Amino acid sequence: MTEPLLEVSDLKIHFFTDEGVVKAVEGVDLVIERGKTLCLVGESGCGKSVASRAFMQIIRKPGKIVSGQMLFRRKSDDGTEEIIDLAKMDPKGYPIRQIRGKEISMIFQEPMTSLSLMHTVGHQITEMIRLHTDTTPTEAKVSAIKMLQRVGIPRPERLIDEYPFRLSGGMRQRVMIAMAMSCNPTMLIADEPTTALDVTTQAQILDLMLELQHDYGMALLFITHDLGVVAEIADDVAVMYLGRIVERGDADTVFNEPKHPYTQALLRSIPKIAMQRDELEPIKGMVPSPFRRPTGCQFHPRCAQRFNLCNQVEPANTHLNENHSVRCLLYEDAEARTSNAEAAAHG
Amino acid sequence: MANQLIEAGSNGHQQPALNDSQNLVEARGLKMYFPITKGLFSRVVGYTKAVDDVSFDIRAGETLGLVGESGCGKTTVGRCLVRAYQPTAGEIIYRKAVDLTKDAQKRQFSSHGFKHNDPSSQDQTIDLATLTGRQLSPFRHEVRMIFQDPYSSLNPRMTVFENITEALRNSGMRSRREMKERAGYLLKRVGLRPEYMVRYPHAFSGGERQRVVIARALVTNPRLIIADEAVSALDVSVRAQILNLLEELQSDFKLTYLFISHDLSVIRHICDRVIVMYVGKIVEVAEGLDIYTNPKHPYTEALMSAVPVANPRQRKQNQRIYLEGEVADPSNPPSGCYFHPRCQYAKDQCKTETPELKDMGNGHFSACHFAGELNLRGAVMS
Incomplete structure (x- = not known):
């Protein structure tokens, strides 16, 4: 195991709306390692998405980080290594703005809505570079052109004066990547970056991101609902359901030996390109409303393997081995299960 | 008009x-x-x-x-x-x-x-x-x-x-x-x-x-x-x-x-059957499985190679075909075969002659001049 870059523990994010509290993230534990891809x-x-936005402290109102730690390892200004807690930082403060874009940067799903329509591509990239580094406008422009070239844009010196609406979807996403990479971040968060793209463009963008990761050694947190994309790029996979991570492991294990009933069901419900046309087994029912979360295990109303304790006891995170953990009562040993049940009965 | x-x-x-x-x-x-x-x-x-x-x-x-x-x-x-x-x-x-x-x-x-x-x-x-x-x-x-x-x-x-x-x-x-x-x-x-x-x-x-x-x-x-x-x-x-x-x-x-x-x-x-289109034209028609195992048009081959395979173990099996450039503009399409500027098999004939949709047998049609000669790769099966 390489050293962790970001350690998240018990992260809770609630949205305080007029209709009630939406518990969007309910106790997420995650470790993101340097130079690796976590899906x-x-x-x-x-x-x-909410969880990943929390790492940059850009949760929209009325959302709030209620509890938890996000320990981020970084080089401090004097060159020594320090560990800071991102959860404690003020979203509008100076320290987080030093990290945002410079050390952790983000790519969003729809490049047209995340790029400014009113500014040229070059303006937007150089703004980022000049904010975080001590460069002259000319130097910033040179490095912006270099970065655009790196992400595979033909004739970058011309494109730099174009407005985003003149570009195709794939080109825009490349510009977004160039912008996110321009300050050489240690961690890149990509929130469904290829969902709006065609398959051939998607393949190119995915390969580009992996290539950049290899060259710059950054950690990549990739958020997606497309299991095919996950299988292509992930080192590690974390499966989320209703604000909790229900299973985590390396890609091979999660895809070939999934343990949590939700992961198993999810994998059975995707159509595959195979010799035989496969039967799809959909998951029964639908994701419950965030205002009416089920008791016990969140997945139990849709689970085919549920038993009598599932609606009472909240499963704890069970480590099956060093790299594989699952949150399901089926894998908790009997002892832990009864003590949990007692605790639930008393509480 | x-x-x-x-x-x-x-x-x-x-x-x-x-x-x-x-x-x-x-x-x-x-x-x-x-x-x-x-x-x-x-x-x-x-x-x-x-x-x-x-x-x-x-x-x-x-x-x-x-x-x-x-x-x-x-x-x-x-x-x-x-x-x-x-x-x-x-x-x-x-x-x-x-x-x-x-x-x-x-x-x-x-x-x-x-x-x-x-x-x-x-x-x-x-x-x-x-x-x-x-x-x-x-x-x-x-x-x-x-x-x-x-x-x-x-x-x-x-x-x-x-x-x-x-x-x-x-x-x-x-x-x-x-x-x-x-x-x-x-x-x-x-x-x-x-x-x-x-x-x-x-x-x-x-x-x-x-x-x-x-x-x-x-x-x-x-x-x-x-x-x-x-x-x-x-x-x-x-x-x-x-x-x-x-x-x-x-x-x-x-x-x-x-x-x-x-x-x-x-x-x-x-x-049951699949039609593949590119810039306003049909490039290939075939029975469901046939088009995946045995594509007869370079565009279909590239499309198949771009599909993510939902199993990490098969990651290396798939050799991606990169399509250069962008999809052609339907108001100003290229000459000949619309796909030729991005096609790795393109020859001179492709630049001048527009290919017809040809019957390749078994209900398989392809609009490529070299459909019979090319040996194209199908999708990776899971």
Whole structure:
């Protein structure tokens, strides 16, 4: 195991709306390692985007980090290594703005809405570079052109004066990547960066991201609902359901020996290109409303393997081995299960 | 120019004939050009050839897949078939039901069936491309559409009941009891509770809305359903539910589907035959499995190689083919084969001659000059 770059423990993010509190993220534990790709998978509304936005402290109102730690390892200004807790930082403060874009940067799903329509591509990239480094406008422009070239844009010196609407979807996403990479971050968060793209463009963007990761050695947190994309790029996979990580392991294990009933069901429900046309086994029912979360295990109303304790006891995180953990009562040993049940009965 | 083309395409009173009695629809030389206008008086300066001389058959009872990247004209083909557009040229020959009332009975709900405008007509086929206005209305019931985004395709100011039965009201049905019965029956068939029909669309989730959209398509006893990216906006677990529902309804109601999608794994799952389009033209047609194992057009090969394989162990098996440059502009396409600037096998002939869709045997057609010579790789099978 390489050293962790970001250690998240018991992260809770709640949205305080007029209709009630939405517990978007309910106790997420994650470790993101330097130079590796972690894929966060889940259906819409499972809290994967909210959790990733928390790492940059850009959660929209009325969302709030209620509890938890996000320990981020970085080089401090005097060159020594320090560990800071991102969760404690003020979202509007100076220290987080030093990290945002410079050490942790983000790519969003729809490049057209995340790029400014009013500014040229070059303006937007150089702004980022000049904010975080001590460079002259000319130097910044040179490095912006270099970065655009690196992400595979033909004739970058011309494109730098173009406005984003003149570019195709794939080109825009390349510009977004160039912008995110321009300050050489140690961690890149990509929130469904290829969902809006065609398959051939998607393949190119995925390969580009892996190549850049290899060259620059950054950690990549990739958020997606597309299991095919996960299988292509992930080192590790974390499966989320209703604000919790239900299974975590390396890609091979999660895909070939999934343990959690939700992961198993998810893998059975995707159509594959195979010799035989496969039967799809959909998951029964639908993701419950965030206002009415089920008791006990969140997945139990849709689970085919549930038993009598599932609606009472909240499963703890069980480590099956060093790299594989699952949150399901089936894998908790009997002792832990009864003590949990007692605790639930008393509490 | 457009008007001349339309006149040339129409064939007056002559009865168009189908090549094969199994076909429900035959599109021949279908063209849809959108004018590009400029200046104060909207002078036409060119045409976007969204669909450019496309011919294909839809067999009765099959699921035909239509794949391609965005902007290739697949949606426009679907919209021409439902006659949301007036095609610039070409024929859409449609086989009418032999006896409409009997046919409806077979499809299970005759008691709520329709009185079609001309039950006496003995015509076997009709060209949908030349019909206008009222002449089209009986066929509007037989060819229905399911859209991608269930959030925008239902009218938010109508209840589910009103949404579903709008087509019935438009065709003159007045009995509320009958409409309620029918909406209730269909809601049950698509897996929703009939009581829900008094609610408004906002009370439903994405998957449930898509079920309502399907019920709305079924309300007129359709024979052909055009599903335009019908599952693309849905979550993985819900997508499987809707795909299974569509298959179930197909066998129960004897439906024919034209399934438009960019997702090759969904197409593999649901389609009997597949058409691949590129810049307004059909580049390949084949049986479902055949096109995946044995593609005959370089574009199909590249498309297959780009599909992510859902197993990390097979990561290395797939050698990606990189398509250089961008998809061609349909208002200013390249010479010869439209794919030649991005094709790794392109030769001089490709730059000058436009390839025809050639029969390669076994119902496999390819529009490549070298389809017989090239040995192309198929998709990685999982």
